[in-house]
Amino acid sequence: VSPQYTFGIIGSHTQDTTISGATSVTVPDNANAVLLTARTQAVCYTLDGSTPTASKGLLLEADKSSVLVPVNAGQVIQFIEAAASAKIDWQFVHLGN
Numbered sequence: 001v002s003p004q005y006t007f008g009i010i011g012s013h014t015q016d017t018t019i020s021g022a023t024s025v026t027v028p029d030n031a032n033a034v035l036l037t038a039r040t041q042a043v044c045y046t047l048d049g050s051t052p053t054a055s056k057g058l059l060l061e062a063d064k065s066s067v068l069v070p071v072n073a074g075q076v077i078q079f080i081e082a083a084a085s086a087k088i089d090w091q092f093v094h095l096g097n
């Protein structure tokens with residue numbers, strides 16, 4: 001028997017096309033994961049609130065599968081483009097069992 005998990009959407013789907021400078025996003029209450037997708041160009045992000053640069057942070061390659069990242073409510077995530085004209089999509093979710 002496979003385990004049963006719940007998947008709840010928290011807030012609205014967001015796409016940010018203005019990440020030439022670091023953009024901060026605070027994880028909302030009830031969210032414990034975020035789905036991330038880079039569009040057009042790679043994006044760098046940090047999960048500890050530190051400021052990413054084009055060469056510092058976790059690299060999210062463009063036009064690949066979305067990644068699911070565990071997070072905590074109140075945590076600050078920051079994004080920045082690794083190359084000009086990057087876009088990032090994100091959706092906070094709550095995973096449970």
